[in-house]
Amino acid sequence: MKRVKIKTDFNSLCKVFFSTIIHSMRCVVANDHGAVSLARRLTAHLKERGIDVNYLGTDKEESVDYPDQAEKCAKEFLKGGYDFALVLCGTGIGISIAANKIKGIRCALVQDSYSAEMAKRHNNANMLSFGGRIEYKEEPEKILDAFIDAEFEGGRHQRRIDKITALENHR
Numbered sequence: 001m002k003r004v005k006i007k008t009d010f011n012s013l014c015k016v017f018f019s020t021i022i023h024s025m026r027c028v029v030a031n032d033h034g035a036v037s038l039a040r041r042l043t044a045h046l047k048e049r050g051i052d053v054n055y056l057g058t059d060k061e062e063s064v065d066y067p068d069q070a071e072k073c074a075k076e077f078l079k080g081g082y083d084f085a086l087v088l089c090g091t092g093i094g095i096s097i098a099a100n101k102i103k104g105i106r107c108a109l110v111q112d113s114y115s116a117e118m119a120k121r122h123n124n125a126n127m128l129s130f131g132g133r134i135e136y137k138e139e140p141e142k143i144l145d146a147f148i149d150a151e152f153e154g155g156r157h158q159r160r161i162d163k164i165t166a167l168e169n170h171r
């Protein structure tokens with residue numbers, strides 16, 4: 001049992017090390033006024049991991065509409081050159097609903113590191129959503145890391161994603 005755990009930790013460390021050295025990850029982040037401080041916290045964490053962050057705001061407490069922030073973030077992500085995107089609002093709900101209306105976006109509203117990991121392994125989500133007013137049972141940084149460090153499994157999951165894409169195309 002112990003040997004397996006050590007191997008997993010070593011693999012994760014290698015992944016973080018090589019992704020930093022060989023391919024510097026890039027992500028785009030946007031939030032509304034309901035998640036200014038969590039957005040600040042998570043962007044700082046991403047930068048600490050060596051991930052290049054394009055932060056689109058808002059960094060102010062004045063009210064902005066989350067669909068506008070979702071659109072801004074999704075459109076920037078879809079230009080290409082990003083590994084993933086991150087959106088945040090008060091609950092993470094509104095901004096994820098809005099983002100998922102945009103073709104090509106698979107935004108996962110995650111609650112914990114398990115759902116974050118599965119969002120990559122099974123759903124190949126390209127955007128994560130967090131709520132600035134949500135009390136997570138785990139550190140949000142840990143939840144985010146679970147997504148970043150997981151890999152899409154392909155196979156039957158790709159078939160299901162193809163079906164999501166078909167729904168997007170109204171087939």
Ligand code: RB5
Pocket residue numbers: 032033034035066089090091092093094095
């Ligand atoms: C804004 O007050 C709030 O409604 C928004 O941040 C978000 O929680 C919506 O889902």
